[in-house]
Amino acid sequence: MARAVSTRTRFAWTALAWTIAFLMFFPILWTVLTSFKTEAEAIASPPSVVAFDWTLENYGVVQERSDYMRYLWNSIIIAGGSTLLGIAVAIPAAWAMAFVPGRFTRDILMWMLSTKMLPAVGVLYPIYLICIELGVLDNRAALVVILMLINLPIIVWMLYTYFKEIPGEILEAARMDGANLRSEILYVLTPMAIPGIASTILLNFILAWNEAFWTLNLTSVDAAPLTAFIASYSSPEGLFFAKLSAASTMAIAPILILGWFSQKQLVRGLTFGAVK
């Protein structure tokens, strides 16, 4: 039954929603605006919102001072590599837990999730020391593996949830039809789970892209991704807000564009199974 909602109520809710959305988006908007200001205007009080001399100067300086493309490339390799590796590990794991659950499946899932509750800094020392021992500090491959492990619980959980929605009888039908395990996963399970797998990949890529704790602590030059690129503008000679904003804008632009184009997929993925 549809409830009658007065126009005024509807207007109020819409306004509230827009306000909240604007508040959440504001820091990003402000960063982008600041990146087009001069350093003096960036710290001016009161700040001007649009009535300032728009300049691309900061972008030029940032590009000159540091090699943006190298950081970008590192980000792509680390985020992309950890995501693909994670998916490759998680699909069989989630398959097993969803379709051949054992006595401890539930506990294993909870245990995996519990590792996400541990503050990352708690394991910084051991992981840092292991990296030194193995000689893989500031190494892209090492970061790919570490970020994969950090995000693995989330990937497995998401895939497990999607796989649970697939009726087991369909996989049994495939088995009766002559499919071996490989064909079953390749021709039946994966195509049916593609929307779920796609949103898992997207979300995980974004998480890995934005991950700053490990990338900042375990890299310096060779493997430094865009998070380190931003960080490099925040300290030595004091704060230069305009340049820091330009660097930040450049760092978040790729992921923002990716997110914009895939938002439908992301929303579907995150609400999957919530409504049948």
Place this chain on the structure above:
Amino acid sequence: MGHIKLNQITKSFGDVEVIPPLDLTIENGEFAVFVGPSGCGKSTLLRLIAGLEDVSSGHIEIDGRDVTDVPPAKRGLAMVFQSYALYPHMSVRKNIAFPLHMAGMDQAEQQRRVERAASVLNLTDYLDRRPGQLSGGQRQRVAIGRAIVREPAAFLFDEPLSNLDAALRHGMRMEIGELHQSLSTTMIYVTHDQVEAMTMADKIVVLRAGVIEQVGSPLDLYREPRNLFVAGFIGSPTMNLIEGDEARKHGAHTIGIRPEHIVPGDPDGAPWSGTVGLSEHLGSDTFLHVHGTGLTESITVRADGEVPLRHGDRVGLTPNAERIHRFDQAGLRIA
């Protein structure tokens, strides 16, 4: 071919034994129906034959070959599931061709078989649709199509009609029956509906709690139920069961008489009499529920469709003496 033999098979889930040691033979070309109340183990038994569950002990033979440890795909059986279990991302054509594709059959032969199956099942116009665009009956036909293209040794049906409405169910029942006539392949069919069992089967296997209560043709089970459970399960409306003095008169602990073997008439001189309670008018028949006979709470009688009896009328009941079934204390039939 399709001769299936179960040899002392058992199945336990953890500590719970759902199928105690069981022997059963299904002959080549036979239409066997496993029937029983829900939870009786009939679906589990079918899944054991399919290979979707492993037996806990015992052996399964198909055409003389021991398949106990053979994976489902290699047993040469095809299965139709209650939920149809179609591949939602594939067209009807691809769904039906999937087992052939898995078997590595060449494209031309796949095409030929799919089209033949589609024409048998009236699916030719739907080959390029997705399962989501079909009705329940059409989906069930696709599932059957996917089973027949493989030319299996036997078909396994797991309550295939439960998701269909009554009219469609009747139609599909006829179609499956026709299919069995034309293919003469062994079929094993699981249902909880005794009407489906009676109308389709060559051989009915009545199960309760994993135990076979009786195996036989529909009429064998109807005429000579081996025990009270089968007597009460087979036949609609169910058999009237009477205990006490009336049963002792026949030298039994319980006697059973089917509604169609009792003739209603004048209360004077009839062996039993009572008052008509609810009467169900089906047109062709009327089922009278007679109370106050002193035998049991209510006796069901199948009378002529236009019997002039109404609620509250006195009625005499004459059972057909030759059709009285006698059971002992343990509920077993007395020959």
